Amino acid sequence: MQNALRQSQKMEAVGQLTGGLAHDFNNLLAGISGALQLMQMRMQQGRYNEFERYIATALGASKRAAALTHRLLAFSRQQTLMPKPTNVNRLVTDMQELVQRTVGPAVRIEVVCVADAWPALVDASQLENALLNLCINARDAMPDGGAITVETANKWIDERVARQQNMAEGQYLALSVSDTGVGMAPDVVARAFEPFFTTKPIGQGTGLGLSMIYGFAQQSGGQVRIYSEVGQGTTVSIYLPRHYGAGATELEPDVAAPTALT
Ligand code: ADP
Numbered sequence: 405m406q407n408a409l410r411q412s413q414k415m416e417a418v419g420q421l422t423g424g425l426a427h428d429f430n431n432l433l434a435g436i437s438g439a440l441q442l443m444q445m446r447m448q449q450g451r452y453n454e455f456e457r458y459i460a461t462a463l464g465a466s467k468r469a470a471a472l473t474h475r476l477l478a479f480s481r482q483q484t485l486m487p488k489p490t491n492v493n494r495l496v497t498d499m500q501e502l503v504q505r506t507v508g509p510a511v512r513i514e515v516v517c518v519a520d521a522w523p524a525l526v527d528a529s530q531l532e533n534a535l536l537n538l539c540i541n542a543r544d545a546m547p548d549g550g551a552i553t554v555e556t557a558n559k560w561i562d563e564r565v566a567r568q569q570n571m572a573e574g575q576y577l578a579l580s581v582s583d584t585g586v587g588m589a590p591d592v593v594a595r596a597f598e599p600f601f602t603t604k605p606i607g608q609g610t611g612l613g614l615s616m617i618y619g620f621a622q623q624s625g626g627q628v629r630i631y632s633e634v635g636q637g638t639t640v641s642i643y644l645p646r647h648y649g650a651g652a653t654e655l656e657p658d659v660a661a662p663t664a665l666t
Pocket of ligand 1 (some may be wrong): 541542545585586587588592596601602603604608609610611612613621631637638
């Protein structure tokens with residue numbers, strides 16, 4: 405749980421860091437295009453002897469830009485997943501208090517766990533992080549307060565649905581976070597998984613939450629889906645592959661729900 409909070413704070417820091425990196429990157433691009441423009445002018449004037457200097461400038465800036473993108477890539481690769489058979493009902497119940505404290509008293513977290521949830525093969529700390537992020541988004545979508553429902557369900561994705569939803573056929577444990585907030589217009593849904601896409605004011609949104617959740621779900625062999633209607637609310641569901649075989653029996657028994665923290 406503490407890990408989830410640390411991850412969330414880290415993401416805020418990353419948002420600030422990447423904002424700075426984007427600025428540096430833009431400056432380097434400006435340097436490269438400036439050098440190319442000068443070369444174009446000198447070419448028209450037949451002053452080819454000056455090319456060497458501009459080429460050196462452009463090459464130097466490209467090298468620094470490459471170093472910047474390597475730093476970003478190194479960061480994104482830090483997310484090494486450690487999938488293990490996980491009792492998602494228990495994870496959700498254990499997280500409830502922290503999530504409630506994080507979103508504040510204006511919204512109420514309600515947990516609805518399916519009685520015999522399938523164990524999921526997933527990195528539990530990444531899932532905690534995803535849950536916290538989804539609940540923060542749900543809270544932000546309800547400025548006047550309300551209830552957030554966190555729900556688990558066993559989902560059998562058959563061939564037809566698999567084709568429709570562009571995911572592999574099979575059995576999944578679905579973790580859904582629903583709100584009755586402002587909802588998302590179709591163009592926002594279409595872009596929501598893009599890194600750095602945010603509709604929130606500067607300093608409030610990093611635009612990294614859903615993109616990281618998307619990457620995490622994909623890497624876990626699952627999917628993430630957004631169901632939203634403007635003015636009605638939003639549900640984001642993470643589908644995690646069911647775990648079969650050794651390990652599943654060691655999990656704690658499922659917690660019967662629903663429960664609510666007020
Ligand atoms: P951030 O929350 O930092 O903006 P995200 O990647 O988590 O970044 O979300 C991207 C965008 O998707 C948000 O800025 C918002 O416009 C939209 N969004 C995400 N979750 C919700 C939600 N529950 N209700 C309405 N809009 C949402």
